[in-house]
Amino acid sequence: MKQPLIIVKDLCKTYSVSKREKGIKGSLKGLFHREKQIIEALKGISFQVDPGDCIGFIGPNGAGKSTTLKILSGILLPSSGQCSVLGRIPWMERMEHVRHIGVVFGQRTQLWWDLPLQESYYLLKSIYSIPNEVFHKRMRDLVSLLQMEPWLSVPVRQLSLGLRMRADIIASLLHDPEILFLDEPSIGLDTETKIELRRFLKHLNEKNGKTILLASHDLWDIEALCKRIIFINHGKILRDCLLENFLKQEVHERSIKLSGIPRADLLKHFKPSQLKAETDHILLQIDTKQTSMAQVLSTLSSLEGLDELSIEQPSIEDLVLKLYQSEKST
């Protein structure tokens, strides 16, 4: 039985924000009296993470993904609930806790802006008291994996966003943390850099056995990296399952792209609501809960004139969009 690495139980977090009315009158009023508004960022979330997991947090803006990661990394104090990371409570044993985690916030940088990149790494070496040889080997490995050799002596402010992100990821790994928290690591990166980053993170997870918790809006990131997803909205966990199960569960609606068969023939077998005419083809919607794919295919092959047929694979983005919408309507 593997001991869970991270245990989160009934975690809640409320903020109070002072509300200000609009306009000059409102601002003046605000000088004397401010109404407080309570925002519940997390309303009791619980989950566990096993060593070597790679978990993707999905959810719209303001859902509570970042808040969760911030509590786990010890930056935020929860309002109630429990949480332990590697057997430690992050905000109680901060100094020891942070030695074992690496954190990357996509929109921020921990690098020393005005100094050559490697200076930031040397600073981290001192901060984490990493022995000389260990440090040099680790830095060499990471730098060569992410191809950052040419940039080590360039001031950080002159690095492009993609380079800076790679540099930040190296910075978060120099002390060899067991767990890596990534909050929107691929924000603003171009496709090539994203793919490279994914490959690197996958390598970290699979070869080096690092546990990764990733919050991202880029579902392709999640799909490429994570075996398990946690879907959060309005501060609650809506789904916590393996990615493949998520895809299966949500996908009982498939569409088949057809061309060649006259619409009239199709209407003999399918309801008009299932057929959607496009410019040069027909989209046939089927619910796999009612009719199996095999049945539909055998029906179609019995019809004359079939020219082309393709089954559309719903993308994870479609699924998540649907989840968002079903959330809104309930």
Next chain:
Amino acid sequence: MTKYLAYFRGKMQTLLQYREAAISGALVQIFFGLLRIYLLKAFYASSSLVPPIPFEHAVVYVWLVEGTLRLAPYAPDGEIVQQIRSGQVAYEWIKPLDLYHAWLSRSLASKIAPTLLRFFPVILISSMFFGFRAPDSFLAGLSWLISLSAAVLLSAVITNLLNITLLWTISGEGISQLLTASSYLLSGQMIPLAIFPDTIRDIFRFLPFSGIIDLPNRFYLGELSWQQLPIALAFQFAWIVFFWIVGQGVLRAGIRRIVIQGG
């Protein structure tokens, strides 16, 4: 310890890059030094009273003030302002560091680096053309240097307290304007404290700011002898310890607030 040293070195390195700023700063300080000397000259000429310090001393005092101008606490660390504005300060919190001492190391560097860059050109030019002179004795010079080192630390703990108040004020502009104005007057940068009326002078000399400029300068001028160094250091260190303790308390409160309110 090495980690805080690394912070200090990093900040020093950042600051020592600004060569042009140092040159133009030194020129501005020469200009203001001359202006101040002429003001004092008018002041001395128009008064019939016996001046509390001879004019030549006042001149040396002015150049010491100009040379060490950036030593006074006057503004928070720009990078920390930036970090707090952008929320990047969270990154500092996820390092196995004591934030107070990490920031103190930066404050120390931010006092030492610009002072080093300006002190030598100002002193060189003013001693060649404008009446600056070496201290009377080696011991006077040594006492000045020791007392100046304590002054650096004193200024750094005050600056660090200012850094910490950023957790509430975000920009820190209000407090830093207030601090600039008061330290300018109270440290002796505006006019030597000796020239103030006796009661005011004594009150000013009791306040921490006098320990940053006025006190080391008096050792240089020989107004205080080296035997008085222990008392002077005790005065400076009393204030250093005071700000060191207060700063850490305030930081703890500030961090709690941030941790509660969210990054």
